[in-house]
Amino acid sequence: MNLTIDHVSKRFGNKIALEEVTLVLTTGVYGILGSNGSGKTTLMRILASVMKPTTGTVYLNGQDIVQMDHQYRELIGYLPQHVGLYKNFTAEKLLKYTAALKGLAKEETNKKVAEVLTLVGLSDVRKGKVGKFSGGMKRRIGIAQALLNDPKILIVDEPTAGLDPKERIRFRNLLSQISKDRIVLLSTHIVSDIEFIAKEILMLKNGKMISQETPQTLLKGIEDKVWSVLVTEEEMLYYQNNFKVGNINRVQDKCNIRMVSDSKPHETAVREVPNLEDLYLYYFDEEQPEHATT
Ligand SMILES: Nc1ncnc2c1ncn2[C@@H]1O[C@H](COP(=O)(O)OP(=O)(O)O)[C@@H](O)[C@H]1O
Ligand SMILES: [Mg+2]
Incomplete structure (x- = not known):
């Protein structure tokens, strides 16, 4: 599997949020590192196909994702930077509801919900209300939602903001674990989030991709x-x-x-x-x- 980003630019009026970004991604965890306003969310929204680039094209295995349309969206799990959860829903109910929205068949839903709950370590609290969950648990339920359709490409935007160190480690390990046969893209401005799990670090600065390297190569530099x-x-x-x-x-x-x-x-x-x-x-x-x- 390869996701190719070919000369992608995005403008908002006069503002160039992304400029001529070109990259090839294969399976594994990629960390997008950049300060606020560098274009991380814009790039992720384009890759999640909730926004189109102004110019340039994204290809999955050679096919234009805009043309693939829903075929592409079915392969995507996207956890936006700010997500609202239905506070009064239990974890299990929330996931069943999300599964329905994603069009999962009824027979499939129970099995899949149980599976993702186990994966993110929330089986024991599946009857608990998500409004009462800690920050880390909320993030994990978010990942569980994004994983329901078994996405080949998982995109998570600043997932560790507001988490304590222990929750952070747990969350990192979860992402690492699920990246075996998927592309996982994680944006952050906290370097320790990606230091140990990212196969490559993509550095964005003022909308430009200034480097794509392994952490080791970057450190050597x-x-x-x-x-x-x-x-x-x-x-x-x-x-x-x-x-x-x-x-x-x-x-x-x-x-x-x-x-x-x-x-x-x-x-x-x-x-x-x-x-x-x-x-x-x-x-x-x-x-x-x-x-x-x-
Ligand atoms: N919908 C929008 N309308 C206008 N400007 C935007 C919009 N989205 C993002 N921008 C601008 O594009 C730049 C990149 O933003 P963003 O992708 O959110 O960066 P990051 O996620 O790295 O903080 C910023 O200057 C931001 O103000
Ligand atoms: Mg952002």
Whole structure:
């Protein structure tokens, strides 16, 4: 299976939300990384076929998805960034209702609902009202809904927003588990969400796909750019204004600051092993502090 995105652009009036995006996706988890407004949701809506590109074409195994129409939609599971759940429905009822909307046959529905409930680990609470569920459980029921039609392509937009760390891990593992024979696309601006499960990371910046690489290759690309320096509090301001600064640790009366920089920031700077947080900082930091001058 391959999903080919061929020179896809999307405009909203004068605003170019996506510009000439070209990619080929096969089975596995892909992480779409980009700051707010970079075009993640727009790309996902196009791939979920709820929106058409202004120019360019998406092909599934060589067929234009716009022409495939409902044939394509049947292969899609889409969990939008903001979903409303019927609060008074039980988990089971909600899934049965969704199954009916998706046109699943009655005989098939019970079996399928039980199957997805097990998969997302909510069988025990199937009689519980979804309005009472935790954030993580709500996200999992959302995934269960998206999985009812056994989609070949699963698209989840910022699924871990608002989840606690434990729920996040559980959710990641769930996505990883179901990606065996599917394309799973996951957008996030939280790098740890995709660090361990993504086969490739797609980096979107101002509507442009700036890279499509494995996490390992991306990290290798910045292996000589991550540093830490021990500085005084007065010196810290200088670094914060002139470098892409990550974590700051207080060490007695000094501060150890981590930063990404093409050149060695100070003669005492020590090289650090890069992680994806550094990567994010390296590519996206300029959108962060409008630094306080004068
Ligand atoms: N329906 C729309 N009408 C006008 N502008 C839009 C619309 N949807 C998205 N945009 C704009 O397109 C850009 C990309 O948005 P979006 O895809 O939502 O980014 P992300 O999901 O990465 O935050 C933003 O500048 C946003 O304001
Ligand atoms: Mg979005």
